[in-house]
Amino acid sequence: MSGSFRIFIRSLKYPAAMNKCEQCMVKQFSALHALTRNELIRLTVCKTSEYIKKGQVLFEEGEHLRGIYCIKKGICKLTKLSANGREHIVKLVSRGDLLGQRSLIGNEAVNLSATAVNDMEICLLPREEILRSFENNREFSAKVIHEVCHDLKEAHNSTVNMAQKTVKQRLADTLLYLYHTFGTDQDGYLLVQLTREELAGMVGTATESLIRILSVLAREQYVATDGKKIRLEQLSGLEKVTLM
Amino acid sequence: MSGSFRIFIRSLKYPAAMNKCEQCMVKQFSALHALTRNELIRLTVCKTSEYIKKGQVLFEEGEHLRGIYCIKKGICKLTKLSANGREHIVKLVSRGDLLGQRSLIGNEAVNLSATAVNDMEICLLPREEILRSFENNREFSAKVIHEVCHDLKEAHNSTVNMAQKTVKQRLADTLLYLYHTFGTDQDGYLLVQLTREELAGMVGTATESLIRILSVLAREQYVATDGKKIRLEQLSGLEKVTLM
DNA sequence: AAAAGAACCTGACAAATATCATGTTATTTG
DNA sequence: CAAATAACATGATATTTGTCAGGTTCTTTT
Numbered sequence: 055m056s057g058s059f060r061i062f063i064r065s066l067k068y069p070a071a072m073n074k075c076e077q078c079m080v081k082q083f084s085a086l087h088a089l090t091r092n093e094l095i096r097l098t099v100c101k102t103s104e105y106i107k108k109g110q111v112l113f114e115e116g117e118h119l120r121g122i123y124c125i126k127k128g129i130c131k132l133t134k135l136s137a138n139g140r141e142h143i144v145k146l147v148s149r150g151d152l153l154g155q156r157s158l159i160g161n162e163a164v165n166l167s168a169t170a171v172n173d174m175e176i177c178l179l180p181r182e183e184i185l186r187s188f189e190n191n192r193e194f195s196a197k198v199i200h201e202v203c204h205d206l207k208e209a210h211n212s213t214v215n216m217a218q219k220t221v222k223q224r225l226a227d228t229l230l231y232l233y234h235t236f237g238t239d240q241d242g243y244l245l246v247q248l249t250r251e252e253l254a255g256m257v258g259t260a261t262e263s264l265i266r267i268l269s270v271l272a273r274e275q276y277v278a279t280d281g282k283k284i285r286l287e288q289l290s291g292l293e294k295v296t297l298m
Numbered sequence: 299m300s301g302s303f304r305i306f307i308r309s310l311k312y313p314a315a316m317n318k319c320e321q322c323m324v325k326q327f328s329a330l331h332a333l334t335r336n337e338l339i340r341l342t343v344c345k346t347s348e349y350i351k352k353g354q355v356l357f358e359e360g361e362h363l364r365g366i367y368c369i370k371k372g373i374c375k376l377t378k379l380s381a382n383g384r385e386h387i388v389k390l391v392s393r394g395d396l397l398g399q400r401s402l403i404g405n406e407a408v409n410l411s412a413t414a415v416n417d418m419e420i421c422l423l424p425r426e427e428i429l430r431s432f433e434n435n436r437e438f439s440a441k442v443i444h445e446v447c448h449d450l451k452e453a454h455n456s457t458v459n460m461a462q463k464t465v466k467q468r469l470a471d472t473l474l475y476l477y478h479t480f481g482t483d484q485d486g487y488l489l490v491q492l493t494r495e496e497l498a499g500m501v502g503t504a505t506e507s508l509i510r511i512l513s514v515l516a517r518e519q520y521v522a523t524d525g526k527k528i529r530l531e532q533l534s535g536l537e538k539v540t541l542m
Numbered sequence: 543a544a545a546a547g548a549a550c551c552t553g554a555c556a557a558a559t560a561t562c563a564t565g566t567t568a569t570t571t572g
Numbered sequence: 573c574a575a576a577t578a579a580c581a582t583g584a585t586a587t588t589t590g591t592c593a594g595g596t597t598c599t600t601t602t
Contacts, residue, residue, distance in 0.1 A: 249548095249549065249550090250549070250550065250551090251549080251550095261549095261550090262551085262552085265550065265551060265552085266551085266552080269551080269552095281549095281550090282549085282550095
């Protein structure tokens, strides 16, 4: 009781309350949740916040990061340039996700490029500070490792899907993924709006092929499109498509 | 007869020297290298050794492992059954590699099946003991995590390759991988001998397609085949193929 | 509001890959 | 060793996907 009173007083004195890691709601979605109050306070003073415009690049394949990014707002695509010059989207990350843990832990250059899909708000948590918590806070490191392990599992699944499924199946997979991960607006349209080229980059196909097959799914009543907006009409039908 | 009797006596008195983790050379290739003498001694008493015949299954997708496997001898394929019933080979592991770290750390069922590609010798290091070292031995856990991070990077690369490269390019990749990872015999033939079906499972294609394209590479003088044996004739040529 | 550029779409065709059928050669097994 | 089985190989054909070329529509800029 008296504790929360003190906190209230302090937040009056330092009005930039929204920028304090201790009070940031976003951390509850990631390993940062395991950080202690002290660690968060230390982070607050050394982190930097950034606004990233849609289309802007956070970092590119081969760079060395200065820390890990915590996404407060917006969605970001992690891509890799293929030998034939196409941009393959390996993963989408959004509010609450961390970026760059693998490179930090592995002490390597990043393997993927990160580009904002819409306007973003992110914090850069410096390398040294995060590594310190990683060393000293067992719960934090366990969560980070857990996330990496989960990513690895997903990546293996994804590899097999790319190798064994048809474009139509992969598109159905991708649409269901977007639906379940990012949800829909009031009218049932997917909240993430990707260009056809980006969708093709996720599915792993040529843009023309993607457009064609999306319109096949529309003709078959599984989805409805309205410009860039896509609505899934028959989840069960799409799920059947993914299994052939 | 008297020989095996003596061995029997000795194994009672001095539990078979070759089976002591402290003296096992294989560990130098993996994170186990970081274990202390005491940890190794504890492992020696609780680990179990197994001989696995070619074709035998170590574990299957969905199982819960009782620990991690350390491969002393032989090669093992990690596979995943695709929706269309094909067996996709996600990775090959061999002498010195560990198996099941991800599942152990993530505390999940394994995502892949493991099958011996040739006769193997493995040790099962029980879950509790490994987890104890993982908790208490900083160097060990760091190495394990490092390995998982490396696997993740590889898996992402693999996903992009599956999505963006042609079968011919992927086959060239695979052959070069087998060459660099497992080497060749005196005559220059690849040491790992996979069936065409297994090769197809690595490349992610139909067996017939694999056979056809392998023979194209042979016709183009990049490789020479002699039954199951494959020799890479022009590394630089194959490397060019992988880049289109 | 016109112009420019990006995104979207479709047709025609080519290339890559899968599938089915069938035969041959190795390898394993009774 | 013969028989059975698995592995390998190739042709014919169907299907899937990519590429190129030409449009339309939407968005942004001037």
